[in-house]
Amino acid sequence: MIKSDIKYSKNLPLIFLVAVFLCVSLLATAQKNEDLQNEMKPQKEVLFDRYLYKIGSSNYIGGYAHGSLNRFETEGISDGFNVTVPSIGAIVQSNIGQLLRFYAEGEYNSIDKKFQVNNLLIDFSNSPKFGIRIGYYNLPLGFYNQKSIKAHYNFLDDPLISTLVLPGPYSDAAFGIYGILGGEKSIVQLKYQFNVVEGLNEQILYTPSSNTEMQLGKNDDLFFDDNNNLPMYNGRIAFYQKDVFEIGASMLAGAYSNISSDSEPDTIRNLYSGVFDVQLYLGKLKIQSESALNIIHLPGSMDELYADKQYGTFVDLSYELFNLPHQYKRYLQHSLSIAARYDFVDLHVGYFDKTYEQISNEYYKASVGLVYRPREQSAVILNGNYQWFYDLLGNPAKKTMGIEFGFASYF
Amino acid sequence: MSVITKVSTLIILVSITIFSCQMMDTTPDPESVLISPLAHLNPDQLAKHTAGDALFNKSYTVEEGVGPVFVATTCRSCHFNGGKGHPFNEIVRFGNWEPDGEFSEMLEMSGPQLQYRAIDGYPAEEIPEEAEGVVKLNPPALPGLGLLEAITDADIFAWADVNDIDQDGITGRVALVDPPAYVEGQFIYENIYRSDDGRCVGRFGKKAFSANLFQQAARALVEDLGITTSAENHDPFNWKAPQALREYGDGVPNPELPDEQLQELTYFLRSTAAPPRRDLDNPDVIEGENIFKEIGCVKCHRDEFTTGNSILPELSNLTIHPYTDMLLHDMGPGLDDGYTEGDAATNEWRTPPLWGLGLAEESQGGTGYYLHDGRATTLNEAIQAHGGEAESIKGNYNSLVKEDQDKLISFLRSL
Numbered sequence: 001m002i003k004s005d006i007k008y009s010k011n012l013p014l015i016f017l018v019a020v021f022l023c024v025s026l027l028a029t030a031q032k033n034e035d036l037q038n039e040m041k042p043q044k045e046v047l048f049d050r051y052l053y054k055i056g057s058s059n060y061i062g063g064y065a066h067g068s069l070n071r072f073e074t075e076g077i078s079d080g081f082n083v084t085v086p087s088i089g090a091i092v093q094s095n096i097g098q099l100l101r102f103y104a105e106g107e108y109n110s111i112d113k114k115f116q117v118n119n120l121l122i123d124f125s126n127s128p129k130f131g132i133r134i135g136y137y138n139l140p141l142g143f144y145n146q147k148s149i150k151a152h153y154n155f156l157d158d159p160l161i162s163t164l165v166l167p168g169p170y171s172d173a174a175f176g177i178y179g180i181l182g183g184e185k186s187i188v189q190l191k192y193q194f195n196v197v198e199g200l201n202e203q204i205l206y207t208p209s210s211n212t213e214m215q216l217g218k219n220d221d222l223f224f225d226d227n228n229n230l231p232m233y234n235g236r237i238a239f240y241q242k243d244v245f246e247i248g249a250s251m252l253a254g255a256y257s258n259i260s261s262d263s264e265p266d267t268i269r270n271l272y273s274g275v276f277d278v279q280l281y282l283g284k285l286k287i288q289s290e291s292a293l294n295i296i297h298l299p300g301s302m303d304e305l306y307a308d309k310q311y312g313t314f315v316d317l318s319y320e321l322f323n324l325p326h327q328y329k330r331y332l333q334h335s336l337s338i339a340a341r342y343d344f345v346d347l348h349v350g351y352f353d354k355t356y357e358q359i360s361n362e363y364y365k366a367s368v369g370l371v372y373r374p375r376e377q378s379a380v381i382l383n384g385n386y387q388w389f390y391d392l393l394g395n396p397a398k399k400t401m402g403i404e405f406g407f408a409s410y411f
Numbered sequence: 412m413s414v415i416t417k418v419s420t421l422i423i424l425v426s427i428t429i430f431s432c433q434m435m436d437t438t439p440d441p442e443s444v445l446i447s448p449l450a451h452l453n454p455d456q457l458a459k460h461t462a463g464d465a466l467f468n469k470s471y472t473v474e475e476g477v478g479p480v481f482v483a484t485t486c487r488s489c490h491f492n493g494g495k496g497h498p499f500n501e502i503v504r505f506g507n508w509e510p511d512g513e514f515s516e517m518l519e520m521s522g523p524q525l526q527y528r529a530i531d532g533y534p535a536e537e538i539p540e541e542a543e544g545v546v547k548l549n550p551p552a553l554p555g556l557g558l559l560e561a562i563t564d565a566d567i568f569a570w571a572d573v574n575d576i577d578q579d580g581i582t583g584r585v586a587l588v589d590p591p592a593y594v595e596g597q598f599i600y601e602n603i604y605r606s607d608d609g610r611c612v613g614r615f616g617k618k619a620f621s622a623n624l625f626q627q628a629a630r631a632l633v634e635d636l637g638i639t640t641s642a643e644n645h646d647p648f649n650w651k652a653p654q655a656l657r658e659y660g661d662g663v664p665n666p667e668l669p670d671e672q673l674q675e676l677t678y679f680l681r682s683t684a685a686p687p688r689r690d691l692d693n694p695d696v697i698e699g700e701n702i703f704k705e706i707g708c709v710k711c712h713r714d715e716f717t718t719g720n721s722i723l724p725e726l727s728n729l730t731i732h733p734y735t736d737m738l739l740h741d742m743g744p745g746l747d748d749g750y751t752e753g754d755a756a757t758n759e760w761r762t763p764p765l766w767g768l769g770l771a772e773e774s775q776g777g778t779g780y781y782l783h784d785g786r787a788t789t790l791n792e793a794i795q796a797h798g799g800e801a802e803s804i805k806g807n808y809n810s811l812v813k814e815d816q817d818k819l820i821s822f823l824r825s826l
Contacts, residue, residue: 076438202531210470210484257531301528301535304499305483317422340422354498357776393491393776399437 046146047119047138048103050091051377051410058095063088066150068381068406075398086111089118089149099124103137118171130179138171140193140236140250142275142290145169150408154318154339154371156383157404160363161312164345165292166273167214170252173198174234184242191238191248199232200256200271204296205306211347211361212296212307214273217256228268230255238277246279256296269297284320289313307361309349316341318371339369348392360394363387378409442689445770446493446554449684449725456682456725463679466672471636476667479533479660480526480647481637486676489550489635493683494767494774496550498785502635503527505542506750514751517542521650523752524634529649533656536649544750544757548617549785552767552774556615557599557681559733559764560624561726563719564604564612570713570736581710581800583738585612586619586754586761590626593642597625599681599721613753614737617783619761620753628677632668639665640673681723685731686767690825699822702815706807711736711762711800734765734826743798746782758799769824790820 052060067085071078089107096102105119121135138146144159145168162168176195182188200217207213219227232254240246257269277290291313298308318339343365350359367385374380383404388397448460470485471477477484482500489496496502503525509515516523520539529535538545568585575582587610594611604612613619621627629642637647646660690696703709712734721727739759747758755761760783768790772779779788787793797805808816 073437076436205531206472206474208470208472210488299529299531305488305528352497352499354501355778357778360776391491392488393497393774395491395776396439396443396773399439401437 052091052093060093062091062410064149064151064410065089066156066406066408068156068404070402070404072400072402074400099126118169128180130177132177134175136171136173138169139174139195139197139234141166141168141170141234141252141273142250142292143248143277143279144290151377151379151410154316154337154369154381155341155367156381156406156408157385159290159314159341160343160345160365161290161292161314163215164347164363165214165294165310165312166275167200167218170218187241189240191240194235196231197234198226199254201227202256202258204256205302210305212310214294227258228255243281245281248277250275271296286318288316304352307348310347311349312345314341314343335373337371339371341367358394359392360390361392362390380407442687443770443773445552445686445767445774447684449682452682452725459675459678460682463675466676467679471638473530473661474663476638476661476663478530478637480529480536480649482526482528482635484636486631490553492774493553495552495771495780497775498549498780500550501785502548502550503545504548504750505538505545507541507543514544519650521648526637526647530661534649534652544748546748546750547784549780549783552771553680554683554767555685555731555733555764556624556683557726558685558718558729558731559737560614560681561600561718561721562716562737563600563602565602566716566719567612567737571738579710580803583711583736583740586739587611588613588620588622588753590622594622594626597623599723599726601720617760618752618755619739624680625677628680629673637661639667641666641670642673682725686770688825689769693821693825695818695821696825699818702811702819703822706811707804711740712765732766735762738762740801741799742801745796745798765823766826768826790823
């Protein structure tokens with residue numbers, strides 16, 4: 001075992017903490033401006049549920065970021081404290097007349113050190129009941145996938161299923177329809193969205209982890225040649241009552257295997273990904289949960305080595321401990337919440353043919369959090385988490401412990 | 412306080428408590444860690460070991476040269492935690508007998524190793540109907556391999572007893588193999604033995620086919636992963652694949668792994684420490700070791716060597732307890748799969764080191780898979796499968812009272 005701590009400036013954590021509080025304080029002060037607050041009201045449709053500044057009569061701009069001071073330790077080995085700002089995003093929206101909207105959202109990912117487009121679309125909507133959109137946009141594969149901007153959330157890391165089982169955050173070239181059926185006075189409204197999408201490619205199999213990884217099947221380029229001339233299909237329907245519950249089911253299905261033009265056509269192989277999500281609001285208690293299942297048709301000789309089924313779930317509980325009385329909310333919206341999240345991911349569901357033993361490759365994770373929100377758009381978050389990873393054979397778990405203190409905010 | 416409030420607060424508080432209790436430590440018990448670097452490596456040696464460790468755990472992709480046919484895409488998946496393998500990733504080899512009585516590796520039919528997985532669009536291999544000998548091999552544990560390589564040829568010869576001079580029924584013999592040219596210059600010990608016809612001592616592999624760890628690493632890369640090196644520079648293939656596919660192979664120019672990385676990988680294997688012993692003060696373990704010696708197990712599972720002078724000083728002049736004599740022994744018809752390689756007969760196997768045996772299950776998913784093909788799931792089953800030269804020793808074991816048998820097993824589990 002090698003134990004090493006990366007040396008860092010002793011003042012770095014202090015500088016970071018001061019910067020966080022200055023940042024959050026400035027944001028909170030700025031947002032006391034009532035006019036600005038009104039202009040930053042979120043819009044209804046999930047994709048447009050961002051906090052933006054209005055410029056002129058029909059244009060909006062905004063941005064978001066999150067960062068943290070963190071320390072992780074695996075098997076007793078840690079590289080010490082690190083300061084990370086994983087992503088900074090910018091958003092531009094322009095309404096063209098009453099019906100058309102242009103929306104663009106880009107993000108600099110400091111881990112991959114590249115700029116990526118999350119959304120670049122034109123949206124046509126005459127009423128909340130029906131809209132059409134085309135472009136490159138974030139797809140509704142589970143609820144969290146579309147709400148993954150950390151300012152909305154209680155944890156600085158993503159639920160494990162969103163990145164290990166699902167290819168989240170997943171944006172792709174697509175064409176689709178969406179809407180909400182039932183008026184605001186209805187007991188239950190029905191949200192729907194269906195998209196025809198470019199889809200994932202066969203890189204889900206040829207992965208550095210030696211296991212099926214949906215994440216790696218995403219196409220890096222915004223505009224690219226199709227891998228197989230066949231679309232995938234994506235959709236989500238959800239029953240919804242504002243501030244009470246939302247229960248949704250979503251899927252991604254279609255051919256992922258490549259067809260190469262310079263040799264015999266490969267066999268078409270499909271993947272199916274289904275997600276069931278629930279959000280409940282019980283007074284000060286909020287419960288958010290998602291379960292996902294992938295089924296992948298594999299080349300015959302890849303059996304056992306790669307997963308043809310993957311499953312994962314998480315449950316996130318958050319409870320608001322403190323909130324300013326209603327009469328003060330006009331000026332300030334301080335709130336303090338505690339949160340807990342349980343993650344389970346089985347990256348290889350099945351049994352070994354030769355021994356009939358269960359194939360493992362499982363993650364378990366418990367996370368706790370303390371979240372201070374000076375306003376709805378900003379959060380200061382303290383997280384701790386502990387993770388157990390069991391390898392393919394189910395050998396004694398490799399344990400990882402992490403603690404993170406950071407912020408997430410629109411700006 | 413409402414019921415919901417109470418329940419939710421309770422759940423979150425329990426979570427915080429569990430987290431607080433668990434976050435204290437993630438360090439595994441050192442006695443349970445099967446593979447680790449030699450304790451006395453200097454920083455440069457440790458850096459080289461770490462580089463090799465990273466390659467060992469790296470998963471190779473098709474673009475990096477995996478295939479076109481293969482068994483696994485990473486070394487790790489055959490040696491989880493550096494331990495023995497699991498039947499799901501077993502190695503299968505085949506061959507047949509030539510009219511002149513020589514055993515053929517059936518190279519023209521993609522032998523001797525079966526690569527039962529393939530990259531997309533390329534057919535995986537199947538065992539040819541012509542194969543007469545087929546063997547399943549459970550990948551070996553890795554700890555202490557460099558220490559075994561640093562044992563001198565003279566010391567291995569000294570324990571051999573081809574003509575059974577001591578008349579104990581044990582006739583271990585040295586495997587003499589004809590090494591490929593690339594093995595020259597890759598030995599780490601002095602006074603290398605050469606027979607009149609140029610053969611040298613075989614040490615690694617179930618049949619002691621490989622002369623050193625460099626050869627073993629190069630062979631495993633190409634036969635298990637389909638990764639070529641300058642040493643083994645031809646991809647494995649499926650002889651039944653269409654000619655165009657065979658010529659295209661995996662589409663990656665050979666060699667696919669640079670020499671420097673092959674050396675780092677080899678150094679990783681050479682610089683792993685011997686597995687940790689446990690329960691040394693346990694009276695049953697102490698008594699079990701005495702029984703192990705008394706009934707004759709130690710005649711093949713030799714308990715002590717001293718390594719020789721090595722060009723790697725970190726491996727020189729160390730006393731080790733591997734519980735192997737590095738010799739070939741006739742293990743009887745029960746363990747004769749009709750397949751062989753190198754100098755060994757089909758019923759001969761090199762004595763496997765027993766160190767690390769007690770931690771084997773923790774790298775095999777909780778169930779032990781012992782013997783060359785993992786057919787035994789308990790140590791007692793493994794002992795009962797011994798035959799040939801070990802028949803009388805097995806008889807000694809079976810004549811022990813149950814309590815003494817348990818003590819011997821306790822000793823084995825402490826290794």
